[in-house]
Structures are given as C-alpha cells and as structure tokens.
Amino acid sequence: MSDLVTLAARIDEIWESGAAADARAVVSEALALLDAGAIRVAEKVDGAWHVNEWVKKAVLLHFRYSDNREMTAGPIEWFDKVALKTGWREAGVRSVPTAIARYGSFIEPGAVLMPSYVNIGARVGTGTMIDTWSTVGSCAQVGKNCHISGGVGIGGVLEPLQASPVIIEDNVFLGARGEVAEGVLIEEGAVLAMGCFVAGSTKIYSVPEGRELPPGRIPARSVCVPGSLLSKDGSHSTYAIIIKKLRDERTDARTALNSLLREGGV
Ligand SMILES: CC(C)(COP(=O)(O)OP(=O)(O)OC[C@H]1O[C@@H](n2cnc3c(N)ncnc32)[C@H](O)[C@@H]1OP(=O)(O)O)[C@@H](O)C(=O)NCCC(=O)NCCS
Secondary structure (H helix, E strand, C coil), X not given: CCCHHHHHHHHHHHHHHCCCCCHHHHHHHHHHHHHCCCCCCEEEECCEEEECHHHHHHHHHHHHHCCCEEEEECCEEEEECCCECCCHHHXXXXXXXXXXXXXXXXXXXXXXXXXXXXXXXXXXXXXXXXXXXXEECCCCEECCCCEECCCCEECCCCCCCCCCCCEECCCCEECCCCEECCCCEECCCCEECCXXXXXXXXXXXXXXXXXXXXXXXXXXXXXXXXXXEECCCCCCEXXXXXXXXXXXXXXXHHHCXXXXXXXXXX
C-alpha cells in the first residue's frame, strides 16, 4: 500500500490529467481506505475542521472508473456503480433491515442504523443512532453519541468540489424531520428541535446573546427551535433558527434515548 501523501498526490494527478494506466487501482485503493475508516473526508486537526479534498476527489473519481453492476437481495435488485457495505457483525454495527450504507462510507463500531441511508464518503461515530428514514448525505461527518431522529436529512456535498461537508459533532441531537445542508457545522452537544432546517444562509438568532449570529454554525450546546426574524425594513419576516438557551438537565431528559435501544453491535 502506498503511503497517504503519495496516494493523495496520485489522486490529484488523476483528477487533473484524466486517464492514467493504473487510475482504477489508485482510486480503488483510496476507496478501500475510506471504506475501512483509515482516511476520512473531513477531520478535526488542532481544534479546527479540515477537509481532505483529495478524498472527495477519490469519491468522485470512483464514479468515473466504476461500471454499473447488478446487485440483488432475494427478489429485489438494483443497478449501480457503488456497492453496498456488508459485514455488519464483524464491523460491530447493528444494522436494522432495510438500512443501507454504500461502500466508501464508514460506520464506527457501536453505532446503530435504523432503516436509513448512509451515502458514500460519510462517517458515523460510535454510539450514534441514525433513526428511521433519515439520510446521511455523501461525505457528511456525524460524531459520537448523536441521535439523528426519524426522517432527518443531512445534505451531501460531492459537488461542487470545494463545498465543505456537513459536520455534526459529538453528542448532538437532531429532532425529527429537520434538515442540515450546505456545509453547516453543528457543534458539540447542540440540540435542534423537530423540524429545524439549517442551510448555509439560514438566519440564526441567539436569545441568550441577544443578537443574530453569523450563518453556517450552531454553537456548542445550543437548544434551537424553528422560528422567524423580522426583516430590517419590517416588511416581512424570514424563517430562522432561534437559539432559546443552552442545553440543561431538562433538555437532556427529553432527548435521552433508552440505552437498550442504543446498544450497538459490539
Ligand atoms: C428541543 C426539545 C428537546 C425541547 O428542549 P427543552 O430543553 O425541554 O426546551 P423547553 O421546553 O425548556 O423550551 C425552551 C423554549 O423553547 C421553546 N420550544 C421548545 N421546543 C420547541 C419546539 N419544538 N418548537 C418551538 N419552540 C420550542 C419553548 O416554548 C421554550 O420557549 P420560551 O423560553 O419562550 O418559553 C423538544 O422541543 C424537541 O424538539 N424534542 C425532540 C422531539 C423529537 O424529534 N423526537 C425524536 C423522534 S424520532
């Protein structure tokens, strides 16, 4: 196996110049490392999130160099370029029937996948539950001990290349049917009530701070609810995320999951 710096350089080169004789093999090597959790699309380095663009390029190149092939499950069949992840028992992940994770995603041991969908390049931390009908988009990073409630959408970001993935840090609770997209960062321990929609331009107002915050980041331990903000000229109001308070014991009690339901596959 080539070292990671060389591998990154080869991926960049294939991305820039197109075909190389061993392009398929190089891209496969990167995807295998991603699938095994040895490399990731984004990681925290010295306290700041760093996006490994070469890994995203590898994911996109995987589509160029892969052919569609039939996949079946009993009478059910698909036709696609990206295989499905298998080997849940060995991976230590509890995967409930009809949960689907694509090859090139990585689910840490101890996570639980209810009937949900995890796309290529995404990563899900240990102790996290991806609840029913929720989707973790391509390259999204979900931390440890999170609850991604039923029907939540976490946006994917394969295109454009420079787009940052959505990052959900450890111990976050995303209430049912909400959506987080466009590279938004949800910091450690934040709680989003059901139905919160957060895109890159969504207005965020903090009641404890008494001011509007810059878009794109929900600060750690914020308890957020859907609301609206009046425009500057007072002519209309716009959907906004309202941070009501910092997480307290009452919030913890309401967002706690039964530990029996959370037990992963290890
Ligand atoms: C966010 C949540 C956990 C409440 O947290 P909490 O700490 O108990 O919040 P509180 O009840 O103390 O409310 C704090 C403030 O937020 C408001 N608020 C709370 N939940 C709200 C909601 N869902 N929508 C709008 N406002 C809400 C309260 O009215 C209160 O406002 P006030 O300070 O002006 O009186 C809860 O509303 C929620 O969304 N739970 C998740 C449900 C869910 O998705 N379950 C998973 C199913 S798979």
